[in-house]
Amino acid sequence: MAKVVLSCTVNSEPQQIIIDDRDSLADVLRDKLHLTSVKKGCEVGECGACTVLINDEAFDSCIYLAIWAEGKEIRTVEGLMDADGEISDIQQAFIDEAAVQCGFCTCGFIMSSMPILESDEEYTRDEIRKQIAGNFCRCTGYENIANAVEKVKEDRMNNKK
Amino acid sequence: MSIGKSIKRVDAFEKVTGRAKYTNDYQINNAYVARILHSTIANGIVKSIDISEAVKLEGVVKVVTCFDVPDITFPTAGHPFSLDPKHMDIADRKLLNQRVRYYGDDVAAVVAKDEITAARAVNLIKVEYEEYEPILSIEDALKEGVKPIHDDYPDNILAHSSYEIGDYENAIKEEGLIAFEGEYETPTVKHCYIESAVSYAYEEKGRTVVVTSTQIPHIVRRVVGQALGIGWGKVRVIKPYIGGGFGGKQDVLYEPLNAYLSKIVGGRCVKLNIPREENFVSTRVRTAMKFKIKSYVRPDGRFVARKIELYGNKGAYASHGHSMVAKACNAFKQIYQDEIATKGDAYTIFTNMPTSGAMRAYGIPQITFAVESHVDEIAKALKLDPIEIRKLNMMKLGFVDNGIKCYCNGLEECIEKGKKYIDWDNKIIEYKNQTGPIRKGVGMAIFSYATGVYPISLETASCRIILNQDGSVQVQMGATEIGQGADTVFAQMVSEVLDIPIENVHMVSTQDTDITPYDSGAYASRQSYVSGMAAKKAALKLKEEIIAHANFMLKLPLGNIDLERNCIVNKKTGEVLCSLEEVAMHALYNKEKSVHIRADITNQCKSNSFSLGVCFVDIEVDIPLGKIKVNKVINVHDCGKVLNPELAAAQVHGGMSMSLGFALSEHLIFDKKTGRPLNNNLLDYKLPTVMDTPHLEAQFADTYDISGPFGNKALGEPPTIPVAPAIRNAILNATGVSFNTAPFTPQRLVEKFKENNL
Ligand code: FES
Ligand code: FES
Numbered sequence: 050m051a052k053v054v055l056s057c058t059v060n061s062e063p064q065q066i067i068i069d070d071r072d073s074l075a076d077v078l079r080d081k082l083h084l085t086s087v088k089k090g091c092e093v094g095e096c097g098a099c100t101v102l103i104n105d106e107a108f109d110s111c112i113y114l115a116i117w118a119e120g121k122e123i124r125t126v127e128g129l130m131d132a133d134g135e136i137s138d139i140q141q142a143f144i145d146e147a148a149v150q151c152g153f154c155t156c157g158f159i160m161s162s163m164p165i166l167e168s169d170e171e172y173t174r175d176e177i178r179k180q181i182a183g184n185f186c187r188c189t190g191y192e193n194i195a196n197a198v199e200k201v202k203e204d205r206m207n208n209k210k
Numbered sequence: 211m212s213i214g215k216s217i218k219r220v221d222a223f224e225k226v227t228g229r230a231k232y233t234n235d236y237q238i239n240n241a242y243v244a245r246i247l248h249s250t251i252a253n254g255i256v257k258s259i260d261i262s263e264a265v266k267l268e269g270v271v272k273v274v275t276c277f278d279v280p281d282i283t284f285p286t287a288g289h290p291f292s293l294d295p296k297h298m299d300i301a302d303r304k305l306l307n308q309r310v311r312y313y314g315d316d317v318a319a320v321v322a323k324d325e326i327t328a329a330r331a332v333n334l335i336k337v338e339y340e341e342y343e344p345i346l347s348i349e350d351a352l353k354e355g356v357k358p359i360h361d362d363y364p365d366n367i368l369a370h371s372s373y374e375i376g377d378y379e380n381a382i383k384e385e386g387l388i389a390f391e392g393e394y395e396t397p398t399v400k401h402c403y404i405e406s407a408v409s410y411a412y413e414e415k416g417r418t419v420v421v422t423s424t425q426i427p428h429i430v431r432r433v434v435g436q437a438l439g440i441g442w443g444k445v446r447v448i449k450p451y452i453g454g455g456f457g458g459k460q461d462v463l464y465e466p467l468n469a470y471l472s473k474i475v476g477g478r479c480v481k482l483n484i485p486r487e488e489n490f491v492s493t494r495v496r497t498a499m500k501f502k503i504k505s506y507v508r509p510d511g512r513f514v515a516r517k518i519e520l521y522g523n524k525g526a527y528a529s530h531g532h533s534m535v536a537k538a539c540n541a542f543k544q545i546y547q548d549e550i551a552t553k554g555d556a557y558t559i560f561t562n563m564p565t566s567g568a569m570r571a572y573g574i575p576q577i578t579f580a581v582e583s584h585v586d587e588i589a590k591a592l593k594l595d596p597i598e599i600r601k602l603n604m605m606k607l608g609f610v611d612n613g614i615k616c617y618c619n620g621l622e623e624c625i626e627k628g629k630k631y632i633d634w635d636n637k638i639i640e641y642k643n644q645t646g647p648i649r650k651g652v653g654m655a656i657f658s659y660a661t662g663v664y665p666i667s668l669e670t671a672s673c674r675i676i677l678n679q680d681g682s683v684q685v686q687m688g689a690t691e692i693g694q695g696a697d698t699v700f701a702q703m704v705s706e707v708l709d710i711p712i713e714n715v716h717m718v719s720t721q722d723t724d725i726t727p728y729d730s731g732a733y734a735s736r737q738s739y740v741s742g743m744a745a746k747k748a749a750l751k752l753k754e755e756i757i758a759h760a761n762f763m764l765k766l767p768l769g770n771i772d773l774e775r776n777c778i779v780n781k782k783t784g785e786v787l788c789s790l791e792e793v794a795m796h797a798l799y800n801k802e803k804s805v806h807i808r809a810d811i812t813n814q815c816k817s818n819s820f821s822l823g824v825c826f827v828d829i830e831v832d833i834p835l836g837k838i839k840v841n842k843v844i845n846v847h848d849c850g851k852v853l854n855p856e857l858a859a860a861q862v863h864g865g866m867s868m869s870l871g872f873a874l875s876e877h878l879i880f881d882k883k884t885g886r887p888l889n890n891n892l893l894d895y896k897l898p899t900v901m902d903t904p905h906l907e908a909q910f911a912d913t914y915d916i917s918g919p920f921g922n923k924a925l926g927e928p929p930t931i932p933v934a935p936a937i938r939n940a941i942l943n944a945t946g947v948s949f950n951t952a953p954f955t956p957q958r959l960v961e962k963f964k965e966n967n968l
Pocket of ligand 2: 148149150151152153154155185186187188189404453454693
């Protein structure tokens with residue numbers, strides 16, 4: 050093992066962090082930057098609770114070595130709130146659609162849905178479901194989670210028109 | 211008015227922003243971490259353990275083995291303590307066990323400075339075992355002459371209970387009865403909460419503090435005390451937000467070991483995060499059950515006499531003991547009533563399998579699978595409509611069994627709603643006489659479920675409400691929010707009684723046994739019913755106190771004022787006299803009679819009510835592929851008054867999804883020779899993903915349960931009961947083939963379809 054310095058951008062802020070080169074990105078985000086929205090449900094890339102965006106693509110951060118993030122741009126749920134404390138449409142939709150129960154999977158789902166929401170492409174409900182199928186939720190049966198993502202996708206597409 | 215409205219969850223904002231802190235989110239400087247070494251045999255004893263290599267590893271702080279721990283056995287069930295020695299939970303495990311009883315038993319533990327070191331050290335420990343033949347099935351456990359798994363239970367039977375209502379032997383002599391027999395089997399299932407079992411422990415002022423992901427903080431406190439042999443007051447347990455429990459955390463898991471590990475390193479903080487793979491086998495699983503049912507029925511479908519024999523695979527340790535199996539056996543005589551006699555025998559059997567404990571709906575998904583499968587077999591043979599035969603025999607209003615009563619009965623309404631949604635009558639005709647590889651079918655199942663645990667167990671709950679200067683309140687419940695939405699409905703209840711806005715009710719979500727009043731915890735769908743009674747009682751008490759002070763403040767005689775719309779009003783005219791805030795300020799700061807208005811109550815609940823419901827499904831069976839596609843599925847519940855319709859529906863979705871998994875894909879499998887788990891990870895275990903889940907329709911009957919604090923009864927667990935048998939019955943409807951063993955995996959389907967020449 051060796052200590053190394055990781056330089057990357059996290060939620061729009063440049064960071065230089067001393068890490069153990071064996072650390073997962075999930076551990077660095079949680080332990081060094083205290084970004085506790087990044088949850089660990091399995092640590093082997095099965096549950097999706099640790100999903101973050103790396104250069105706008107969703108990854109399981111538990112099986113992503115922190116050193117691979119060098120020079121990259123990372124986003125977590127903490128970065129979705131604006132400077133005035135307004136939460137994003139997708140966070141609000143999770144509240145409004147009753148898509149949150151224990152909440153352990155919630156932030157992972159929100160991040161997994163970001164690439165869909167930020168894309169200019171249309172997505173059907175089935176395509177949305179496929180995109181978020183790498184995340185497990187044991188509480189909600191996915192019904193309201195899919196509703197929340199679908200609703201925001203629709204709103205965003207309508208606003209673009 | 212808050213009750214009956216879809217109030218947003220009081221914790222949703224914290225959860226969507228990542229601010230809600232769960233056990234593992236607390237940063238403790240220099241906390242040590244621990245790892246457990248699990249046995250690699252299912253049955254035997256540890257002869258010796260060599261830790262010499264492990265302790266040499268840089269960063270290892272301590273290694274302890276089963277030879278080091280206190281010689282104390284302790285129970286783990288999430289049951290209230292029983293003062294009656296005959297009803298005490300079985301104390302059969304130690305912190306680490308020399309006598310190994312399943313593949314995955316805890317034999318040693320490492321405390322280290324970091325996770326990687328701890329994991330490496332565990333791998334360096336060498337264990338020498340004396341191995342016995344693993345006893346992996348109920349049949350093997352009951353064989354003559356096998357070595358008992360626990361010396362106190364020489365025949366491996368933890369308990370046998372039985373009942374007989376009426377004279378069964380006599381009843382079956384009635385002329386013209388038709389006999390039906392069936393055997394059914396349910397698998398070992400895992401809760402799969404997304405937050406693994408995790409805790410950390412440290413000492414503070416000579417006391418042990420354990421922060422843990424649990425449903426039952428007050429029980430954990432007692433058991434940690436028991437396991438360590440210290441006064442229960444020397445233990446403090448804190449429960450932050452938890453990432454799901456489903457009964458899996460209604461058991462004391464590794465908290466006692468964690469407390470011990472902290473103790474042996476001078477009270478330093480030790481974190482114990484159970485890896486997912488270990489979680490699958492070394493915490494608790496759902497009890498696998500086997501059923502034999504025999505029914506004597508008149509040609510019109512009326513049940514005259516039935517009997518059941520039920521065997522539950524307990525696994526290695528007692529955990530919840532016999533209670534799950536006994537409860538399942540009781541349900542047999544509850545959902546349907548025989549005209550003359552009903553007989554039940556229930557056995558809980560120790561095996562060298564993972565310990566089974568509570569899981570959502572406590573034995574009732576299992577028994578309902580058996581009974582509802584059986585009823586469809588009878589209906590089919592007698593050429594009766596599955597719905598009509600159920601209506602003829604099912605629970606009626608006013609039914610009482612073991613102190614549990616049917617206070618309101620919306621079963622007929624549930625059935626009507628489900629029938630309509632699925633278009634039952636037309637589908638039954640449409641799906642007749644199908645041929646070809648893809649066949650469609652409809653199926654349904656009903657259930658009943660007791661809301662709490664009265665009168666078997668103590669039902670006690672507490673609530674403390676404190677009035678703030680601005681007229682808002684803090685509510686502290688001993689009952690735990692575990693994702694089910696308890697905190698939100700408690701807030702609604704308090705808001706309803708006090709008639710103050712929901713935003714003015716602040717729920718204290720964390721339970722801390724040093725400051726939180728006592729409640730046994732989150733289980734048995736008891737929260738909104740049992741703990742809800744406490745919330746209501748406390749709110750009523752607070753209201754009384756507020757009015758009493760307002761009387762003093764306004765110098766008005768008793769009985770003329772009330773608390774309404776956040777104000778003190780003239781009872782007769784409704785005229786506003788002052789705001790609640792003014793009363794609160796005056797109460798605290800006036801110089802004549804300062805009072806801090808609060809209510810702190812305990813409520814013992816002495817009632818229990820049957821919650822009821824149905825599931826209907828419409829499915830498609832791909833015979834060559836052995837695949838089942840659920841086209842439509844609906845659960846309709848009679849849970850009394852629906853307290854929060856959107857959250858209630860969400861709760862139903864989750865239960866339905868879990869039951870879909872139970873029907874189609876979920877089962878833990880083990881090597882048949884060694885008992886080694888083969889699919890103890892989230893990829894191979896196969897819980898449903900969003901791609902496996904159809905639209906989940908949730909509806910409710912319009913009923914009101916007079917025994918519930920707000921007309922409500924159980925809803926937390928029931929949704930997970932009826933889906934699996936409904937699917938099973940739909941397969942029967944589609945193909946004519948009976949599946950009596952869940953889950954219906956492609957492998958099983960194909961084999962059986964071939965057998966039946968389909
Ligand atoms: S914790 Fe990363 S996928 Fe489960
Ligand atoms: S809300 Fe609990 S796992 Fe998704």
